[in-house]
Amino acid sequence: MANRGRQGVSKYFYDVAEDIPAEKWKDFARKLKIDEVKIGRIEAEEKGIVKECCMKVLHLWRMKNGRRATLEVLRKALDDAELGEIAENIKDEDPRIPIQVTSGMSGNSSGAQQPPIQYVTVSQPSSDDTKRSGTGLQPEDMDCEDYDDNLLDL
Numbered sequence: 001m002a003n004r005g006r007q008g009v010s011k012y013f014y015d016v017a018e019d020i021p022a023e024k025w026k027d028f029a030r031k032l033k034i035d036e037v038k039i040g041r042i043e044a045e046e047k048g049i050v051k052e053c054c055m056k057v058l059h060l061w062r063m064k065n066g067r068r069a070t071l072e073v074l075r076k077a078l079d080d081a082e083l084g085e086i087a088e089n090i091k092d093e094d095p096r097i098p099i100q101v102t103s104g105m106s107g108n109s110s111g112a113q114q115p116p117i118q119y120v121t122v123s124q125p126s127s128d129d130t131k132r133s134g135t136g137l138q139p140e141d142m143d144c145e146d147y148d149d150n151l152l153d154l
Contacts, residue, residue, distance in 0.1 A: 009069055010062060012090050016078070017054035019086045025050050025057070031077035032061040 020028055029039050034057055042060075046052040062069040071090055078087035 009071055009074060010058075012071070012074070013055060013058040015089065016074070016086055017051045017058060019089075020050065020054050020083060022050045024081055024083060025054050028054070028077060028081040028083060029057040031080045032057060032073075034060060 026039055026043075029042075030036075034042075038060065039057075042053050042056045046056060065073070075087040075090055078084065078090075
């Protein structure tokens with residue numbers, strides 16, 4: 001999840017940098033807690049080209065904060081810099097898939113039954129998962145009866 005989170009943040013950098021207006025990029029950098037000396041250095045190195053300055057600020061922020069460089073922090077910095085319209089374009093990708101549960105259905109006032117929704121988190125199998133399954137197949141290649149239920153307990 002942490003790796004996906006970092007990847008999720010960086011995939012927005014270009015679009016964010018492209019949308020930040022020239023008069024706001026320094027405020028945005030400050031909201032990401034980039035110090036004034038670094039902001040000045042970035043501006044000089046990038047010759048004041050706003051998109052390039054923003055890209056450098058975003059990469060510096062991610063490198064400086066590691067796992068703490070999340071989409072939520074990026075959205076908050078944009079909001080705090082009065083760039084909420086850009087923050088709205090950043091969507092979290094939920095790794096969970098909604099499934100409907102057919103057992104345990106409950107009725108409502110109209111008499112219709114609404115199945116509860118549960119979520120399943122999907123992750124990529126490792127090569128160890130394939131070895132443990134005993135089939136040599138990836139889970140997406142298996143029929144339900146081929147799948148080793150013990151993998152669910154990992």
